[in-house]
Amino acid sequence: MEQHILQELRTIVPEERMFVDLAERYSYSYDASFGEYLPEAVVQPLNAGEVCRIVKLAGKHRIPLYPRGAATSLSGGPLPVEGGIVLDMTRFAHKLIIDRENLLAIVSPGVITADIHKKAEEVGLFYPPDPSSSHVSTIGGNISENSSGPKGLKYGTTKEYVIGLEVVTPLGDLIRTGGKTVKNVTGYDLTRLIVGSEGTLGIVTEMILRLIPKPKARMTLLATFDRLQDSGHAITKILSSGILPAAMELMDNACIRAVEQFEPCGLPVDKEALILVEVDGHPAAIEEEIRQCEAICYEQGASQVRVAKDEREREELWRARKMVSPAITQMGPTKISEDATVPRSKIPDMMERLNQIRSKYQLNLVVFGHAGDGNLHPNIITDKRNKEEMKRAEEAVGEIFAAAVELGGTLSGEHGIGTLKAPYMEMELGEAGLSMMKKIKEAWDPYNIMNPGKIFPRPGQIKVVLT
Amino acid sequence: MDKTGPQQKLFDSAHDEANRCVQCGYCLPACPTYISMGKESASPRGRINLVKLAAEGKIDIADDLAQPIDLCLGCRACEVACPVGVPYGHILESAKEAIADRQAQRQPSAAGRAAAPAGQQSAAARTPSSRKERWPDRLKRLAMTQLFPYPGRLRAAGNMLWLYQKSGLGRLLRRTKLLSGLSEPMAAFEQVLPAVEPPHKRYAWGSVFPAKGEKKARVAFFAGCMMDAMMSRTNRLTIELLTLVGCEVVVPGRQTCCGALHAHQGLKAQAQELAKANIAAFEQSGADLYINNAGGCGAMLHEYGDLLAADEAWAERARHFSEKSKDVTEILHQYGPLPFTRERHGVITYQDSCHLRNVQGVRTPPRELLKSIPGATFVEMEGCDQCCASGGIYNLLHFRESMNILDAKMNKANVTKADTIVTTNPGCLLQMRLGVERKAENREMEALHIVDVLAEACGLK
Ligand SMILES: Cc1cc2nc3c(=O)[nH]c(=O)nc-3n(C[C@H](O)[C@H](O)[C@H](O)COP(=O)(O)OP(=O)(O)OC[C@H]3O[C@@H](n4cnc5c(N)ncnc54)[C@H](O)[C@@H]3O)c2cc1C
Ligand code: SF4
Ligand code: SF4
Numbered sequence: 037m038e039q040h041i042l043q044e045l046r047t048i049v050p051e052e053r054m055f056v057d058l059a060e061r062y063s064y065s066y067d068a069s070f071g072e073y074l075p076e077a078v079v080q081p082l083n084a085g086e087v088c089r090i091v092k093l094a095g096k097h098r099i100p101l102y103p104r105g106a107a108t109s110l111s112g113g114p115l116p117v118e119g120g121i122v123l124d125m126t127r128f129a130h131k132l133i134i135d136r137e138n139l140l141a142i143v144s145p146g147v148i149t150a151d152i153h154k155k156a157e158e159v160g161l162f163y164p165p166d167p168s169s170s171h172v173s174t175i176g177g178n179i180s181e182n183s184s185g186p187k188g189l190k191y192g193t194t195k196e197y198v199i200g201l202e203v204v205t206p207l208g209d210l211i212r213t214g215g216k217t218v219k220n221v222t223g224y225d226l227t228r229l230i231v232g233s234e235g236t237l238g239i240v241t242e243m244i245l246r247l248i249p250k251p252k253a254r255m256t257l258l259a260t261f262d263r264l265q266d267s268g269h270a271i272t273k274i275l276s277s278g279i280l281p282a283a284m285e286l287m288d289n290a291c292i293r294a295v296e297q298f299e300p301c302g303l304p305v306d307k308e309a310l311i312l313v314e315v316d317g318h319p320a321a322i323e324e325e326i327r328q329c330e331a332i333c334y335e336q337g338a339s340q341v342r343v344a345k346d347e348r349e350r351e352e353l354w355r356a357r358k359m360v361s362p363a364i365t366q367m368g369p370t371k372i373s374e375d376a377t378v379p380r381s382k383i384p385d386m387m388e389r390l391n392q393i394r395s396k397y398q399l400n401l402v403v404f405g406h407a408g409d410g411n412l413h414p415n416i417i418t419d420k421r422n423k424e425e426m427k428r429a430e431e432a433v434g435e436i437f438a439a440a441v442e443l444g445g446t447l448s449g450e451h452g453i454g455t456l457k458a459p460y461m462e463m464e465l466g467e468a469g470l471s472m473m474k475k476i477k478e479a480w481d482p483y484n485i486m487n488p489g490k491i492f493p494r495p496g497q498i499k500v501v502l503t
Numbered sequence: 504m505d506k507t508g509p510q511q512k513l514f515d516s517a518h519d520e521a522n523r524c525v526q527c528g529y530c531l532p533a534c535p536t537y538i539s540m541g542k543e544s545a546s547p548r549g550r551i552n553l554v555k556l557a558a559e560g561k562i563d564i565a566d567d568l569a570q571p572i573d574l575c576l577g578c579r580a581c582e583v584a585c586p587v588g589v590p591y592g593h594i595l596e597s598a599k600e601a602i603a604d605r606q607a608q609r610q611p612s613a614a615g616r617a618a619a620p621a622g623q624q625s626a627a628a629r630t631p632s633s634r635k636e637r638w639p640d641r642l643k644r645l646a647m648t649q650l651f652p653y654p655g656r657l658r659a660a661g662n663m664l665w666l667y668q669k670s671g672l673g674r675l676l677r678r679t680k681l682l683s684g685l686s687e688p689m690a691a692f693e694q695v696l697p698a699v700e701p702p703h704k705r706y707a708w709g710s711v712f713p714a715k716g717e718k719k720a721r722v723a724f725f726a727g728c729m730m731d732a733m734m735s736r737t738n739r740l741t742i743e744l745l746t747l748v749g750c751e752v753v754v755p756g757r758q759t760c761c762g763a764l765h766a767h768q769g770l771k772a773q774a775q776e777l778a779k780a781n782i783a784a785f786e787q788s789g790a791d792l793y794i795n796n797a798g799g800c801g802a803m804l805h806e807y808g809d810l811l812a813a814d815e816a817w818a819e820r821a822r823h824f825s826e827k828s829k830d831v832t833e834i835l836h837q838y839g840p841l842p843f844t845r846e847r848h849g850v851i852t853y854q855d856s857c858h859l860r861n862v863q864g865v866r867t868p869p870r871e872l873l874k875s876i877p878g879a880t881f882v883e884m885e886g887c888d889q890c891c892a893s894g895g896i897y898n899l900l901h902f903r904e905s906m907n908i909l910d911a912k913m914n915k916a917n918v919t920k921a922d923t924i925v926t927t928n929p930g931c932l933l934q935m936r937l938g939v940e941r942k943a944e945n946r947e948m949e950a951l952h953i954v955d956v957l958a959e960a961c962g963l964k
Binding site for chain 2: 067068
């Protein structure tokens with residue numbers, strides 16, 4: 037980047053919030069996925085005014101801009117793949133207002149999601165989206181990836197809670213979308229367009245989030261199954277019985293073994309699957325619901341069902357699930373973490389397909405996930421230094437996506453497209469579908485400076501390359 | 504860039520470990536320097552990545568890696584937060600060693616120096632004219648090579664300090680602002696040094712103190728050089744408390760500095776020599792357990808096993824030594840209850856010593872002991888598990904960065920309305936005393952070592 041542009045940048049953000057030294061720039065060259073891309077400069081804006089001026093400057097000189105939250109993206113979202121300027125949004129975090137009367141939160145993009153959870157719960161309210169990274173990731177990142185976690189089953193994903201946004205467009209204009217009302221049908225729903233757009237359509241500088249009253253109580257059970265198929269049937273039976281659990285998690289045998297080896301907590305390593313079911317709501321109602329879930333599990337062939345008697349036992353049951361991520365990372369230095377999602381009735385089929393892929397490519401593939409909403413997390417554990425195995429993993433990833441799409445599902449339920457899934461977009465959307473998306477991008481961002489190199493495949497790119 | 508010397512060594516010792524980091528960012532909210540400085544290079548994830556890049560030769564060890572590493576407190580909260588167990592402590596020490604080696608290469612005249620350019624001066628430090636040693640570096644080097652390995656000299660320094668405090672020289676210097684002219688941090692700490700005991704009250708090296716009542720164990724006391732020189736009263740009280748719960752206490756005569764400062768500054772070989780001297784001294788004592796009362800030293804003793812793992816002749820002995828090393832609170836808690844004779848009124852809060860909490864994993868015993876004091880109210884402070892930014896001598900070398908973190912901590916301490924902030928490490932104690940001086944809202948607030956608080960409640964003087 038030429039000196040005079042840096043000089044102009046310095047007139048917008050002070051020295052201590054702008055980095056050009058090599059070590060500093062390398063510190064913004066990664067996220068939680070793959071690849072290393074060195075930006076030319078990093079800035080830390082603190083308000084929308086600064087963001088507007090930076091975007092205008094970038095537009096004038098056609099410099100790529102890469103918004104970045106906590107860089108926990110698993111799909112390459114914030115990677116500065118074409119150099120340019122990284123906008124570190126983590127310090128833009130001054131506002132976190134809970135409006136109790138209107139059941140709203142008004143929040144700056146750099147606020148950590150868990151802080152919203154905490155502030156809302158202090159006054160008896162609840163912000164449901166709960167990606168497991170919520171104590172690290174920023175709300176700006178969550179909105180851009182439309183993130184969610186176990187609670188997505190009952191409460192939906194981030195997009196269900198965003199009702200208004202302040203956005204700096206790729207032309208450097210400040211616009212507001214939506215507002216403070218839950219109902220709003222004035223014109224196109226730009227809020228929904230921005231949510232999940234992975235920073236390719238603009239930079240979110242403030243958001244209005246909808247809150248709901250906090251459920252009074254919750255109950256949890258853990259059921260183990262000799263056969264994976266049976267656990268799948270238990271899941272569908274519970275969901276069709278009129279109960280909508282707050283969360284429904286599944287772990288396969290490889291996953292159970294991994295956790296038990298990492299930190300023994302008494303899991304049955306000989307079982308093919310276990311499921312965790314949580315219901316929340318009025319104490320009397322959920323008492324009955326959890327009993328019903330227990331009965332269904334036994335009917336479907338569960339070998340054992342444990343219902344937590346108190347909060348301590350509940351945490352114990354969840355421990356197993358929470359250990360999954362660290363446990364499988366211990367199995368090898370590189371984890372390729374997918375989140376292909378299928379209609380929930382297709383979970384048993386998807387599990388079967390994953391089994392076939394595992395044996396076909398001879399890979400260490402473990403599966404867990406939010407079974408209730410069909411969002412599975414097949415994880416390939418490998419070592420990026422082992423080039424040959426990485427090649428097999430690349431092939432397997434392609435087949436996982438193909439399987440999900442064939443079963444009527446999607447490439448990504450949570451983690452977004454970024455760089456890693458871009459090559460498969462056409463497979464799911466078709467040529468015309470992808471082209472409509474591209475037209476939206478071109479209309480919003482005529483100079484292609486906003487997070488370029490993401491979501492859309494490069495010409496001729498049909499599969500991911502990890503080595 | 505050459506593939507020899509410090510870079511190759513760094514690659515061999517740290518690249519695999521750094522590669523285990525999956526860059527998930529789970530350590531970010533735990534890191535005090537990331538929170539206060541707000542940039543990725545001041546975070547554990549950032550530092551690990553830079554070590555990896557330096558090992559690969561993509562950045563320079565001295566020009567690019569030194570500063571971010573230098574700004575790390577070494578509190579190791581990141582290790583506890585990391586879901587995949589990245590051994591940050593090892594990575595950090597390998598990096599420090601590489602930096603020290605590279606700087607020694609560049610400045611042959613000052614070989615063996617532990618100097619790394621400090622935060623603000625780093626850009627300047629690269630220009631030849633500023634290659635002259637700055638005072639903090641000089642102080643650090645002198646202390647490390649001339650003072651800490653020699654307990655006798657340190658004791659003498661402690662006695663000098665007593666004389667200085669008693670003679671009124673201190674007051675004079677303070678009034679005339681002689682010291683603050685020398686340096687702001689030195690002046691700040693001079694004000695908060697605890698009163699030193701007169702030389703005749705010091706316990707003697709090599710003595711044995713019998714257990715009171717039934718003897719439950721024979722323990723050897725690790726005096727710690729800072730504690731011994733500046734806070735010998737706390738050491739004396741530690742011995743007395745141990746005897747009260749049934750320990751026969753010996754003070755091995757040949758013990759020396761634990762080597763933590765050396766290891767943290769990249770002087771691994773010197774740390775290893777000190778470790779061997781201590782192992783030999785304590786083995787001779789015939790004690791069942793080795794007790795210390797300084798979280799920072801304790802962590803080093805706890806890691807002798809790792810430090811000497813590659814040394815065949817010593818590995819086994821070092822491992823045993825580490826297994827026997829315990830913090831005084833663990834033993835008082837285990838062999839207690841203490842025979843309290845007095846009530847203590849007011850609110851007590853506790854600031855964890857990072858090295859006690861994060862490296863030795865000791866969290867409950869100090870809290871339980873404080874709660875057991877008759878009459879006292881114990882209130883947990885938000886962020887008590889986060890470093891106070893004393894970090895060995897970090898607060899001297901990076902005064903401004905350290906004070907930013909300390910001031911934020913004191914705001915949380917004020918919320919507890921505590922009269923007493925308790926710590927378990929001399930460095931933390933000085934830092935908290937400075938914090939009280941700077942920011943305490945409660946005029947009565949004081950910072951004390953846990954042993955002093957317990958001893959007072961037991962009627963010891
Ligand atoms: C261990 C681990 C567990 C995870 N678990 C989950 C999970 O359970 N569910 C889930 O959905 N995800 C999960 N993730 C993925 C990740 O945490 C989410 O995608 C998260 O929302 C990213 O937030 P971030 O602040 O880290 O954003 P980043 O990773 O920094 O950025 C994400 C995207 O948002 C854009 N962006 C960031 N801020 C802004 C802004 N202000 N305006 C415009 N664009 C912006 C970036 O350009 C990028 O495209 C997990 C990740 C890890 C490492
Ligand atoms: S040791 Fe402490 S200061 Fe250093 S990176 Fe880890 S958490 Fe941060
Ligand atoms: S928590 Fe561990 S794996 Fe995650 S970024 Fe920090 S050091 Fe790396």
